[in-house]
Amino acid sequence: MKYVDEYRDPKVIREIAAEIARVAGERTFRIMEVCGGHTHAIYRFGLEGLLPKGIDFIHGPGCPVCVLPMGRVDEGLAIAADPRVILTAFGDMMRVPGKHGSALEHKARGADVRMIYSPLDALALAQKNPEREVVFFAIGFETTTPSTALTLLRARELGVTNFTVFCNHILVPPAIRAVLDSGDVTIDGFIGPGHVSTVTGANAYRFIAEEYRKPVVVSGFEPVDILQATLMVVRQLVAGEAKLENEYNRFVPAEPNPAATAAMNAVFAVRETFEWRGLGMLPKSALGLRPEFAAFDAEVKFATRGVIAPDHSEAQCGEVLRGVLKPPQCVLFGTQCTPEHPIGALMVSSEGACAAHFQYALTPALAGT
Amino acid sequence: MCLALPAKIVAFPENESGIAVVDVLSVERRVNVDLLRNETLAIGDWVLLHVGFAMAKVSETDAREQLELLAMLGEVGEARDQLVS
Numbered sequence: 001m002k003y004v005d006e007y008r009d010p011k012v013i014r015e016i017a018a019e020i021a022r023v024a025g026e027r028t029f030r031i032m033e034v035c036g037g038h039t040h041a042i043y044r045f046g047l048e049g050l051l052p053k054g055i056d057f058i059h060g061p062g063c064p065v066c067v068l069p070m071g072r073v074d075e076g077l078a079i080a081a082d083p084r085v086i087l088t089a090f091g092d093m094m095r096v097p098g099k100h101g102s103a104l105e106h107k108a109r110g111a112d113v114r115m116i117y118s119p120l121d122a123l124a125l126a127q128k129n130p131e132r133e134v135v136f137f138a139i140g141f142e143t144t145t146p147s148t149a150l151t152l153l154r155a156r157e158l159g160v161t162n163f164t165v166f167c168n169h170i171l172v173p174p175a176i177r178a179v180l181d182s183g184d185v186t187i188d189g190f191i192g193p194g195h196v197s198t199v200t201g202a203n204a205y206r207f208i209a210e211e212y213r214k215p216v217v218v219s220g221f222e223p224v225d226i227l228q229a230t231l232m233v234v235r236q237l238v239a240g241e242a243k244l245e246n247e248y249n250r251f252v253p254a255e256p257n258p259a260a261t262a263a264m265n266a267v268f269a270v271r272e273t274f275e276w277r278g279l280g281m282l283p284k285s286a287l288g289l290r291p292e293f294a295a296f297d298a299e300v301k302f303a304t305r306g307v308i309a310p311d312h313s314e315a316q317c318g319e320v321l322r323g324v325l326k327p328p329q330c331v332l333f334g335t336q337c338t339p340e341h342p343i344g345a346l347m348v349s350s351e352g353a354c355a356a357h358f359q360y361a362l363t364p365a366l367a368g369t
Numbered sequence: 370m371c372l373a374l375p376a377k378i379v380a381f382p383e384n385e386s387g388i389a390v391v392d393v394l395s396v397e398r399r400v401n402v403d404l405l406r407n408e409t410l411a412i413g414d415w416v417l418l419h420v421g422f423a424m425a426k427v428s429e430t431d432a433r434e435q436l437e438l439l440a441m442l443g444e445v446g447e448a449r450d451q452l453v454s
Contacts, residue, residue, distance in 0.1 A: 007438075008441075040442055041438075044441065044443075090420070091447065199404075222434070259403060350442075
């Protein structure tokens with residue numbers, strides 16, 4: 001594919017890495033990539049190995065299954081115990097461990113749990129099975145939320161009465177604020193989410209520069225994108241600047257998608273508080289269905305009760321999510337907790353820092369290939 | 370799941386607004402295009418797809434770039450499994 005070579009040309013990659021080293025000099029900077037897609041790409045392409053020692057990537061809380069607390073997993077899966085229920089979920093969700101097993105394990109024990117690609121598939125399943133109750137276990141950040149919103153608007157328009165959503169939609173900015181406010185680790189600058197930002201617009205991250213005085217650069221997922229964004233963050237840091245920049249403007253606009261915003265506002269309201277794995281209860285960090293959509297709210301229809309379930313006592317998912325520990329520093333990493341037998345959700349998804357580290361940490365850096 | 374799939378529009382079903390048929394990783398699927406209601410969409414256009422919804426109209430070059438990236442990240446097989454699930 002001739003078109004794309006420029007984004008992963010080893011010569012270009014080496015040049016940008018050298019420029020980062022030249023600009024940074026002896027300084028040390030900790031740069032958080034917020035999005036799980038970036039985490040995956042950083043490991044896959046061995047980008048950490050290309051950077052000077054003083055530049056450290058901190059893997060942020062941007063993988064939606066990774067930050068879903070175990071209590072919410074249990075609460076959602078408990079709905080599937082009702083024999084009328086068909087519980088539907090994205091593939092990423094199927095192996096996330098709850099206290100009583102994952103969705104796949106519930107399925108093996110007889111629950112009707114099905115993997116779907118789109119919330120529209122769940123709605124279609126409800127229409128095909130009017131005698132059953134179809135529940136969609138909704139997860140995801142601002143990229144995914146409009147899809148659930150449009151599906152619910154469609155369900156209401158069609159008058160479907162056997163379709164509900166167990167809503168776990170969460171918001172990126174409050175998670176960034178939580179990390180910055182926690183004081184656990186000092187983050188010097190941010191690489192902002194890529195595709196999430198096609199929905200939110202890059203301006204959603206302006207607060208990082210304006211309120212926290214930290215550079216933030218929205219980035220694509222190619223090796224050259226991520227290194228270029230890193231260079232832009234480093235240049236700002238060395239110059240003492242704190243600006244929002246958009247390295248990924250071939251995809252990401254400045255302003256939010258108006259149709260997505262309208263659909264989300266029609267269906268969802270911000271919850272007062274929501275639990276995040278590793279970050280605890282965060283105010284105004286998640287969305288729930290508006291009262292007008294109560295008939296489509298699985299929490300109302302199935303009268304779920306908030307479940308709080310602590311993580312495995314030795315698992316250190318929270319410390320890894322906040323950037324306090326690197327994945328291999330967790331006592332369970334690679335021994336008790338592996339991609340085959342994940343104890344924490346960070347080991348499940350390829351966007352989780354632990355799974356990515358496990359799979360790719362030994363891969364030679366791209367520039368060396 | 371943050372990474373979108375490039376898809377090429379192959380048809381618009383009659384009498385259905387907001388729906389397009391696309392070729393995505395060699396799988397033909399109906400997808401929702403409501404988020405792109407301010408764009409002009411035509412057969413042959415490329416869009417970025419996320420959980421069955423088109424999020425952005427992109428050039429063919431950008432679409433092919435994204436396809437290559439997914440292949441390099443080893444996500445094509447899994448994504449295709451989910452599309453046909």
